[in-house]
Amino acid sequence: MTDREADDLSDEQIQQLLLDSENISEFLNVFTVNLARTISDNRNEVYCSVTLLRPKRTTPMASSHELLEDLDELQFHHGDGPCLTAARDKQVVYVPDTRSDTRWPEYGKAAAEMGTYSILGVPMELESGAAAGLDVYATRPRAFDVPAVELIEQEVAAVSSALRLALRLESQRDVEKDLTAAINSRTVINLAVGIVMGQNRCSQGEAVDILTAASNHRNIKLRDLAAELVAKMGGGPGRTHFER
Numbered sequence: 008m009t010d011r012e013a014d015d016l017s018d019e020q021i022q023q024l025l026l027d028s029e030n031i032s033e034f035l036n037v038f039t040v041n042l043a044r045t046i047s048d049n050r051n052e053v054y055c056s057v058t059l060l061r062p063k064r065t066t067p068m069a070s071s072h073e074l075l076e077d078l079d080e081l082q083f084h085h086g087d088g089p090c091l092t093a094a095r096d097k098q099v100v101y102v103p104d105t106r107s108d109t110r111w112p113e114y115g116k117a118a119a120e121m122g123t124y125s126i127l128g129v130p131m132e133l134e135s136g137a138a139a140g141l142d143v144y145a146t147r148p149r150a151f152d153v154p155a156v157e158l159i160e161q162e163v164a165a166v167s168s169a170l171r172l173a174l175r176l177e178s179q180r181d182v183e184k185d186l187t188a189a190i191n192s193r194t195v196i197n198l199a200v201g202i203v204m205g206q207n208r209c210s211q212g213e214a215v216d217i218l219t220a221a222s223n224h225r226n227i228k229l230r231d232l233a234a235e236l237v238a239k240m241g242g243g244p245g246r247t248h249f250e251r
Contacts, residue, residue, distance in 0.1 A: 031059070031170070032069055034069075034169070034170075035057045035059075035069030035166075035170070036069040036070070036071075038057070038069070038166050039055040039056060039057055039069050039070055039071040039141075040055075040071045042055045042071070042141075042143075042159070042162055043055045043071035043072070043143075044071075045158075045162070046143070046155060046158065046159065050147070051145050051146060051147050051150050052145070052146045053143060053144065053145050053146075053150070054070070054071050054072040054074065054075050054123075054143070054144045054145075055070070055071045055075075055141060055142065055143050055144070056069060056070035056071065056075040056078075056079055056090070056141070056142045056144075057069045057070075057131075057139060057140070057141050057142075058079060058082075058090050058091065058094060058139065058140050058142070059137065059138075059139045060091075060094050060095070060137065060138040060139065060140075074121065075142070075144065077121065078117075078118055078121060078123060078142075078144060079142070081114050081117050081118070082114060085111065085113060085114050087111060087114075088111055088114050088128075089101075089102055089111070089126045089127070089128035089142060090128045090140040090141070090142035091128075091140065092128060092140075093128030093129055093130045093140040093141075093142075094128075094130055094131070094138045094139055094140030095138060096130075097130045097132075097138070098130060099127070099128065099129055099130070099156070099160070100126075100127070100128035101125075101126075101127050101128075101151065101156070102115065102125060102126040102127075102128075103125055103148060103149045103151075104124060104125060104148040104149065105118045105119040105123060105124055105125065105126060105148075106119045106124065106148070118144075122146055123144045123145070123146065124145065124146065124147055124148040124150070125144075125145045125147065125148050125149055125150040125151060126142060126143065126144055126145070127142070127143040127145075127151050127156065127159065128140050128141070128142055128143075129141045129143070129159055129160060129163045130163075131163055131166070131167040131170060132164070132167045132171075133167065133170065133171055134171055139167075139170065141159070141163050143159060192230040195230060195233045195234045195237055196218075196229060196230060196233045198233070198237045199218060199232070199233030199234075199236045199237055200214045200215055200218065200233075201214075202236055202237065202240050203217050203218060203236075218232060218233065218236075
């Protein structure tokens with residue numbers, strides 16, 4: 008294990024990798040490629056993938072090899088598998104031989120036909136309703152001894168901290184986008200109300216009623232109708248006062 012450990016990413020390198028990545032998928036892709044290279048040897052080629060589970064979303068996020076796309080899709084097709092179980096139950100799952108393991112027989116048979124004979128699923132410690140699992144696929148049976156599992160768990164623990172930070176940042180960005188969208192919607196609706204008031208010499212409440220009725224009649228969102236009216240009257244979309 009000494010030679011392998013020399014290739015491990017340090018905490019500082021993982022943090023820098025996160026800062027250099029444009030998104031979570033890019034960050035995890037580099038991580039899986041590096042980890043696969045670290046734990047592969049001349050006797051056994053290893054591939055890695057990460058699946059991220061979030062409310063209303065289950066997403067294969069990254070992999071070190073295109074072959075894993077098919078293997079990950081198999082888990083989703085069957086609704087279960089080593090990685091999904093590891094992520095959901097927060098426990099390490101080891102399949103020493105896919106040809107004889109009885110927990111996921113159809114998945115194991117398909118994996119073996121693709122040349123994958125042992126699989127290790129390791130959970131990632133996240134928060135806010137999210138969960139993730141690392142799948143490590145090997146081309147020979149019983150590929151992972153105790154030192155190998157410990158090494159993988161150490162790598163997962165290190166990257167989990169960075170992934171928690173990445174999810175927090177992404178969540179904050181989503182909140183900011185939603186807030187901006189809400190402000191823009193309110194702005195364009197207010198402009199449209201003003202236009203209708205001027206055209207019809209009516210009150211604000213009456214203008215809102217007119218726009219709402221038109222929205223329902225045309226079966227389009229009020230915000231879209233308002234944007235259409237503002238663009239038609241002003242030669243372009245409505246803008247908030249702080250836009251440049």
